[in-house]
Amino acid sequence: MYELCPETPADTPEVEALLDLCFAPGRTALSSYRLRDGVAPVLPLCLMLRDDFGALMGAIRYWPVRVGASPVLLLGPVAVHPTAQGEGLGGLLMRESLSRATAMGWQRVMLVGDLPYYRRFGFWKLEGVEMPPPTNPDRVLGIELVPGAWSGITGAVERETGDPRPADRRTPGCIQVAPPDHHSA
Numbered sequence: 001m002y003e004l005c006p007e008t009p010a011d012t013p014e015v016e017a018l019l020d021l022c023f024a025p026g027r028t029a030l031s032s033y034r035l036r037d038g039v040a041p042v043l044p045l046c047l048m049l050r051d052d053f054g055a056l057m058g059a060i061r062y063w064p065v066r067v068g069a070s071p072v073l074l075l076g077p078v079a080v081h082p083t084a085q086g087e088g089l090g091g092l093l094m095r096e097s098l099s100r101a102t103a104m105g106w107q108r109v110m111l112v113g114d115l116p117y118y119r120r121f122g123f124w125k126l127e128g129v130e131m132p133p134p135t136n137p138d139r140v141l142g143i144e145l146v147p148g149a150w151s152g153i154t155g156a157v158e159r160e161t162g163d164p165r166p167a168d169r170r171t172p173g174c175i176q177v178a179p180p181d182h183h184s185a
């Protein structure tokens with residue numbers, strides 16, 4: 001079994017170490033990190049997966065951003081320990097966090113990533129939504145949690161400086177999850 005829990009400040013060094021392991025050096029130089037600087041993450045959606053021994057095997061994080069006047073969730077980073085990649089844990093983190101985001105009342109999510117991976121969750125290439133440079137526009141992807149939520153929303157993605165969050169409706173805390181069936185991932 002795995003335990004899936006929201007990240008707490010005490011977990012942060014371990015999550016950072018997992019991200020350092022999974023991403024190329026210099027990951028914090030990516031433009032998406034400029035949108036996160038000095039902004040609190042959406043903690044109920046920052047989820048971690050631990051195995052039976054308590055080892056951290058995967059993590060996903062979200063930050064609030066803004067496109068024009070519209071609040072948007074910026075998904076990422078998401079990472080799975082190299083020894084457990086391809087077993088469905090990334091899919092589990094994606095689906096559980098998107099379901100919790102919907103339950104919280106968020107309407108739309110974006111990320112910068114590989115369409116061949118993220119399209120299985122319903123992401124598509126966003127047109128006219130501009131990440132800070134340098135970002136390949138083909139990697140700017142979005143999903144609607146509410147039908148039509150991306151309609152007519154274009155412009156520069158900006159740091160969220162206010163508090164746009166949907167009312168913090170209660171989301172589940174920690175849950176036990178069975179190892180996913182890889183082919184349902």
Ligand SMILES: CC(C)(COP(=O)(O)OP(=O)(O)OC[C@H]1O[C@@H](n2cnc3c(N)ncnc32)[C@H](O)[C@@H]1OP(=O)(O)O)[C@@H](O)C(=O)NCCC(=O)NCCS
Nearest residue numbers: 022077078079080085086087088089090091114116117185
């Ligand atoms: C990307 C990542 C989070 C996926 O997690 P995972 O647990 O390995 O993924 P899952 O087991 O849910 O899904 C595996 C499937 O995704 C595919 N996949 C994984 N990364 C992919 C990518 N970048 N592009 C296309 N397909 C990809 C695998 O080939 C596999 O396909 P299959 O189901 O047809 O066999 C993980 O591989 C990882 O941590 N990679 C390094 C960090 C990273 O690139 N993060 C994403 C950018 S924010």
